[in-house]
Amino acid sequence: MKPRNGRRGGARRAAPLSQESIVVAALRILDDEGPRQLSMRRLAKELSITPMALYHHVRDKHELLLLLVASRSRGAVRPVLPDDPRERLLAAAELLHDVLAQYPFLREILASPDLLAVAALWVMEALLDAAVECGLTLEEAAQAHQAIWHYTVGVLLIRTTSRRHHAELTRPTQREQVFATLSPEAFPRVTSLADRWPALTARDTHRRALEDIVEGLLGGRRPHPGEHA
Structure with a gap:
């Protein structure tokens, strides 16, 4: 039987659900489908879970977006600013x-x-x-x-x-x-x-x-x- 999320869907649940795995899935949606497609319901579908299960790890979309910012900001190099x-x-x-x-x-x-x-x-x-x-x-x-x-x-x-x-x-x-x-x-x-x-x-x-x-x-x-x- 084909996984409901397509060829990749069955492999996603191998790892325990965490904020890190949620961020990875959200970034995948952003990269593949664009920001307008990112929603808590769409993210839950990407992870093959119910929206309620998702809310146990991320309070709402606002918190999700801030987690995405933190993820993409991590390790960013700070440029040297002018002395003047x-x-x-x-x-x-x-x-x-x-x-x-x-x-x-x-x-x-x-x-x-x-x-x-x-x-x-x-x-x-x-x-x-x-x-x-x-x-x-x-x-x-x-x-x-x-x-x-x-x-x-x-x-x-x-x-x-x-x-x-x-x-x-x-x-x-x-x-x-x-x-x-x-x-x-x-x-x-x-x-x-x-x-x-x-x-x-x-x-x-x-x-x-x-x-x-x-x-x-x-x-x-x-x-x-x-x-x-």
Whole structure:
């Protein structure tokens, strides 16, 4: 009789069920089928168990996703950051983006503080340290981190959502349809950019925007000399 999960299904139950085996199965679904197919029910089927048995090991999908982040973060090499505090702040902000960009399956919990604690706590420390060395108080550094965090999460959410939406479209976007009907007299700026809007908004301006944000956050602050350990 053929195993219900296909040719590989019968071999999966040889090892005892554990969080490690659950993470391996979840990563297999992500790699083979994509993040939209990962659910607790689909994972239970992959493991040839009932959803209730799965919940004995993983509380919910939120905990599952955090386990996946921890698994993929384990052993990651930390790059050497610049000595100059302003450049280090920018580099840490870029690292925050790069770390989160590794996990497109985390769209639904990107706003969770647990995600940062698990995946990028060392990046958070580097960013705060650099901000303080740039002349901010620790409280101001926390606010700077929050501003950079919100910008980064927004960029990633918009990017992943837009890519998925465009991949599924079989018609011009709603924006393109609306732009085509606008009067140049009523909307001179918008109509002058309408044809170029997709190309302009598709540009990767992450670094430039980060520089603008950091410049605004720091203003004329002078770095504290000799504080970097």
